[in-house]
Amino acid sequence: MSKRKKNGITALADEIIEQCDARHPADQLLRQALKNEKEMLPRHKAAVVExxxxxxxxxxxxxxERTLNRQVRMARELDADFLSYAGKIKSEVLRKVVPEWTAETMKxxxxxxxxxxxxxxxxxxAPKASGKRVELAMKKELQPAGEGCWRNTFRYFGKEDLFQMSHFQHGHFEIQDLASQFVGNFCQPEPGENWWDMCAGEGGKTVHLADLLQQKGCVWATDRAAWRLQRLKxxxxxxxxxxxxxxxxxxxxxxxxxxxFDGILLDAPCSGLGTWQRNPNARWTTTFEDVKELTELQFKLLESAVARLKPGGKLVYSVCTLTKQETxxxxxxxxxxxxxxEPWxxxxxxxxxxxxxxxxxxxxVHGYTVQPDQWKSNGMFVARWRRRKKA
Ligand SMILES: C[S@@+](CC[C@H](N)C(=O)[O-])C[C@H]1O[C@@H](n2cnc3c(N)ncnc32)[C@H](O)[C@@H]1O
Structure with a gap:
């Protein structure tokens, strides 16, 4: 790589590091910045992200206290040591990869x-209809997750940009974390039912629920952010x-x-500790105060859900976090x-x-924690209940 190219990559990455805060997460800044870099090669874009x-x-x-450049060099050395053999990193060093307050909320x-x-x-x-097609087309890069409701779930080992693949663009598969897929499966929707996805966001779980309903029944999707619902569409x-x-x-x-409704999914706003592998910048912008505030919102949203359930109706609560307060x-x-x-x-x-x-x-079980180290996925907590048929 030429020195000029290398400087360009470093300058762009450092600009993003400096702009990053709670309102401007790294993934959003990276998406915007790299979209504007029309001439940049994919491998150079990958170097910025890295x-x-x-x-x-x-x-x-x-x-x-050191310059950003020095800090990044240090981070890279730690990363290389860790990836060659995790045991090289002492526990007191590793402990610092998350803020201290984390220990007050989880093990x-x-x-x-x-x-x-x-x-x-x-x-x-993959949706039910295209699972086989995807498996055949990408066979070498896929590992099936299991049977039953996991029949069309795959671990991807390849190096391709999945967003650019025609199978993705034609809706033959979704990129969806295993823990998020677990939430949809744990809802166990039956064809013909009506579900409410209260905090549907960009629709990852709406689309999964709608697929599990096999086009028989409906998912009603709401969210505070109208722009997220546009993406859902x-x-x-x-x-x-x-x-x-x-x-x-x-x-x-x-x-x-x-x-x-026959069923309601509350995939609630949360502190997101379960996504800290994917979004490492969030470790430094999330606070213990956020955790406390969010528990109130989560409880209020659960209250709203109960009022809308049929007798016998199912309620599923999920949060992509691991704090005991929110779970x-x-x-x-x-x-x-x-x-x-009653517990379901x-x-x-x-x-x-x-x-x-x-x-x-x-x-x-009716409440379960997805542990990232066991599942190789986001961390997630899911609980479910049914409304008693008689008071
Ligand atoms: C965990 S995310 C949802 C992710 C989504 N279910 C999915 O699978 O892609 C939580 C969502 O809650 C929404 N939200 C936050 N506060 C809310 C509120 N008071 N009422 C409704 N939605 C809210 C956010 O906009 C965000 O999209």
Whole structure:
């Protein structure tokens, strides 16, 4: 690589590192900046991304008094040592890859810390109709996740830019993390049911639920951010999903739909600790205060959900975080406040955990934590209940 090219890459990456804050996450800044670099080669774009993320992965171990260039060099050395043999990194160093307050909210294990320093695993999900086609076309680069509801889930080992593939552009597969796919499967929607996806965002789970309904039944998708719902529409069109409706909803006003639902998914706004492998910059912008505030919002959204459930209706709560405040504590508070809701345990007849993880629930569960080091995925907490048929 010429010196000029190298300087261009370094300058662009460092500009992004300096602009990054809670309102301007690295992935968003990178997407915008790289879109404008029409002449830049893909491998040079990859080098920009690598510099930015390596810095944020190791930021807590770096000397902030040094120049940014020096810090990045240090981060790269740590990264190389870690990737050659994770045991080279002492526990007291590794502990600094996440902020100190994390220990007040969850059990910080070496396994978790190592996992979030590793390259991200890519997972795909093909709609029922195109699973076989995708598997045949990309056979060498795919590892199937399992049977049953995991039949069309694959780990991707290839090096191609998946967004540019014609199979992706024609909606033959979605890029969707394994933990997010688990949420859709844990909802167990039955064809013909009506579901409400309360915080649908860009529609990852809406599209999955709609597919599981096999075009029989409907998913009503709401979100506070109208721009996210626009992306949801593009995603649904690509996946050729039509059994959904969408409307903005701020979580406070009356929901835009009158009908009671057979099922509701609350994929709630959360502190996102479960995504710290994918978004290492978020480790340095999320605070313990955020965690406390979010638990109130999560509980309020759960309250709104209960009011909209049919007798016997199913409620699924998910958060891509691992803090006890937003997971087990919200679950316990909810169960105390709403005796009309009963735990809806996984019956164990279908493979709930993908075979590729070599895990099992062991016993029937209605609340479960997806551990990133066991699943090679985001961290996620999911709980589910049913509204009792009689009060
Ligand atoms: C975890 S994300 C949802 C991801 C989405 N379900 C998916 O699978 O792609 C949480 C979503 O909650 C939305 N949100 C945040 N506060 C909200 C509120 N008060 N009412 C409704 N939606 C809200 C955010 O805009 C965000 O899209």
């Amino acid at each position: 510099r930015v993320y390596t810095y944020f992965r190791w930021k807590g171990c770096l000397d902030a 910080v294990t070496r396994e978790w810390l190592c996992q979030i320093q590793r390259p991200v695993t890519l997972w795909l999900r 593009r995603r649904a069109a690509r996946a050729k999903i039509f059994n959904y409706q969408s409307a903005p909803w701020d979580g406070k006003s009356k929901p835009p739909f009158r009908k009671p 087990t504590r919200v679950m316990r508070r909810f169960e105390k406040a709403f005796p009309e809701m 345990t996984w019956d164990g007849t279908k493979p709930a955990v993908p075979e590729v993880c070599e895990l099992d629930f062991g016993k029937p």
